[in-house]
Structures are given as structure tokens and as C-alpha cells.
Amino acid sequence: MKNTKKLIGGLIAGAAIGVAIGVLLAPSSGAKTRRKLLGGSLKMKDDVMASIDDSLAVLRKQFNHKIDQLARGSKDAINHASEKVKM
Template identity: 45%
Template sequence: MSRSNTVIGILAGAAIGAAVGILFAPDKGQKTRRKIKDGFDHQKDELQNKFNHLSDQVKSKFSRAKVDLESSFDDLVANAQDTKEDVIAALEKKLADLKAQAAAANKK
């Protein structure tokens, strides 16, 4: 955030400096007003471009974070599936052992 504030401050300072310089230039009023308007339009366009660039960077970072989160979630689901299958296999083995013990106890 500090970097973007610095850029905005520099652009605002440049715009104000240009406007003051134009105001003190020995030109007609109409020509001076046009120069000021052109300067502000240029600074506005530059600021809009910087904002768009910053916005694209933020969107890109959020997009990557979303992909990373989805990937982590998919890994978690896959691990849970593996764990579930391991638990089921262990329970089935335990059940088979208990059935074998019960059958042996019934034969006695």
C-alpha cells in the first residue's frame, strides 16, 4: 500500500507542479486553460493506467491463491478418501478376526 500511495503522491505533485508552471507562463488565458486541462487529462490517464495495472496484479494474486486453495482442498479430499479406505479395511479385518474367534468359540 505504501508503494501505491507514493506513486499517487508523485503523480499528484507532478500535476500540481505542471499546473502552477503553466499558470505562470506568459500565454493567453484560453491557451493556458487548455494546457492545464491537457495536463490533468494526461495525469488522469496515467493514474488510470497505474490503477488498472495494480488491479490486474491483485486479481492475478487472488487467482493464484484460489488455485492453490482448490489444489489444497483436492489433496485434503484425496487424503481423506485414502484414510477412509484404510479405516474400512482395518475394520473389515477386525470383523473377520472376530468372526473367526466366534466360530472357534462355538466349536468348543
């Protein structure tokens, strides 16, 4: 989870720095600069959303794995208790 937060934070920071540097160094009119900012912002949003989707997929997989482990453990405990009762 910490790695995911670091990845998302780094992605956002890198994208923001890249957009800011690009805008500052590009000699463009106001309209062009606004279009560039909009395009950079949309790309950054898409990158962040993709990263979040990937992180959610990993979390879902981990959650399902833990649920399966709990279900197997519960089933084993019930079977063990059932065997003890039969004795």
C-alpha cells in the same frame, strides 16, 4: 499494495505540481492557459488510469494465484481424507 498506493499518490502529486508550475510560469492568455490546464488534466487522468489498470492486473494475478493455492490445498485435503476413509 502499499507500493501501489505510493506510486499512484506520487504520480498524482507530481502531475499536479507539474501542471501548476507550468501554468504559473507560462505567460499566456486566459484561453491558452485554460487549454493547457485541460490538456494537463487529461494527461494526468490518462496516467492515473493506466497506473490503476496496472495495479488491478497485479491484484487479479495475486488473487488468482491465491485461489489456485486454496483449490489445490482443498483437493489435497479431500484426497487425503478419502484415503484415510478407504483404510
